[in-house]
Amino acid sequence: SPHLLPESVREDFPILDQRVHDGRPLVFLDSAASSHRPRQVIDAIVQCYSHDYANVHRGIHTLSERATDAYELAREKVRGFLGAEHAEEVVFTGGTTAAINAVARAWGDANVGPDDEILLTPMEHHSNLVPWFQLAERTGASIKHIPLTEDGRLDLDRLDEVLTDRTKLCAFASVSNTLGTINPVKELTRRAHESGAVVLVDAAQSAPHMVTDVRQLGVDFLALSGHKMCGPSGVGVLYGRRELLAQTPPFMGGGSMINRVYLDRFTPADIPTRFEAGTPPIAGAIALGAAVDYLQSVGLDAIHRHEEALIDHAWERLQEVPGIRLLGPGPTQRAGLVSFVLERPHPHDIAQLLDFDGVAVRAGHHCTQPLHDLLGITASTRASFYLYNRPEEIDVLVESLKKIGDRFKPSGRKRRRKQ
Numbered sequence: 001s002p003h004l005l006p007e008s009v010r011e012d013f014p015i016l017d018q019r020v021h022d023g024r025p026l027v028f029l030d031s032a033a034s035s036h037r038p039r040q041v042i043d044a045i046v047q048c049y050s051h052d053y054a055n056v057h058r059g060i061h062t063l064s065e066r067a068t069d070a071y072e073l074a075r076e077k078v079r080g081f082l083g084a085e086h087a088e089e090v091v092f093t094g095g096t097t098a099a100i101n102a103v104a105r106a107w108g109d110a111n112v113g114p115d116d117e118i119l120l121t122p123m124e125h126h127s128n129l130v131p132w133f134q135l136a137e138r139t140g141a142s143i144k145h146i147p148l149t150e151d152g153r154l155d156l157d158r159l160d161e162v163l164t165d166r167t168k169l170c171a172f173a174s175v176s177n178t179l180g181t182i183n184p185v186k187e188l189t190r191r192a193h194e195s196g197a198v199v200l201v202d203a204a205q206s207a208p209h210m211v212t213d214v215r216q217l218g219v220d221f222l223a224l225s226g227h228k229m230c231g232p233s234g235v236g237v238l239y240g241r242r243e244l245l246a247q248t249p250p251f252m253g254g255g256s257m258i259n260r261v262y263l264d265r266f267t268p269a270d271i272p273t274r275f276e277a278g279t280p281p282i283a284g285a286i287a288l289g290a291a292v293d294y295l296q297s298v299g300l301d302a303i304h305r306h307e308e309a310l311i312d313h314a315w316e317r318l319q320e321v322p323g324i325r326l327l328g329p330g331p332t333q334r335a336g337l338v339s340f341v342l343e344r345p346h347p348h349d350i351a352q353l354l355d356f357d358g359v360a361v362r363a364g365h366h367c368t369q370p371l372h373d374l375l376g377i378t379a380s381t382r383a384s385f386y387l388y389n390r391p392e393e394i395d396v397l398v399e400s401l402k403k404i405g406d407r408f409k410p411s412g413r414k415r416r417r418k419q
């Protein structure tokens, strides 16, 4: 397979250049859980804390002004990254989970009632399920799901069965963190809007890997995590369409989110500050701005094409592993990850044995238990790719899996003897 990105990309990530387990080169295939950061992002963090750090929006002194400028510049960078029209549509949060919970609490409590329906999908991460279950418990609203096809895509032919004039909100992932499915965000958003629903997209697994354009997609809310897109952990983004955000009351109370506080009441600040109570993730947001710069300098389209090539290679080579079951749709409809099960051993054991060969993957339910229930399994193993991965690393994965498969092959003779 060709290298579609410059070799120098790999060298930007110092953490990847190490050996584990008796000198085996690290093969990191777990970026869907959390990616790594390039030197450029690490440098931005060092620069912030060693030169420009103070609390933002408060002090009238040089360092506070520098930090505030850098923080607001990061907001502007994220605005550009998302194709949003206004910087005040960008709210810094602790991550995707915090962003979705903020919408469920702030917008949900103010707008959802007992006759309303919340439309989800069975492939959602727990963080795009549980906040809605909690909202349904508080309000009496009911939960519905868009059915899946056999191969793990959303079955839009059956959307009318579940999308009704009672649907208040449709919340779904742009890319499934377990199946890898790329969902048709634009079409689903259009149809949800036609029946009067508000749309929230969990972009945790798409924002790192392909262009996001909130205006082109037409979504109302969108959530992402910095740590999955070369940024630091502890920071994420909630995008909200301006008209909608402006009508939404704050949910978390505290400093910064107010306009004026009296002995027994307060008036809220404007957006986005209204949703940024307390001291925000200052260095995190600034470094997320640096991550956005980095991804854009490499090019989101180039990253996406690189990952398509990795997926094609993985899809072809993984079929060589006897008895492997690959989860989700074929290579043309998925982003850069692939989950699988072998008949034996258990995914946790597979991950452990791969680790002995230097290969880092994720094993378990990946916070998608309902999906695993539907698939009739309790766990799977997931290999996920990012801009720094190479086809040769997939070859290491495949050879190691073959070895594991051989070792755990149900040996006919032994079996028969036992029976």
Ligand code: PMP
Residues within 6 Å of the ligand: 032, 033, 094, 095, 096, 097, 098, 125, 127, 128, 173, 175, 176, 177, 202, 204, 205, 225, 367
């Ligand atoms: N949604 C999806 C699709 C994810 O993959 C993840 C992270 N695994 C999350 C939400 C939650 O993100 P975070 O833990 O950063 O809040």
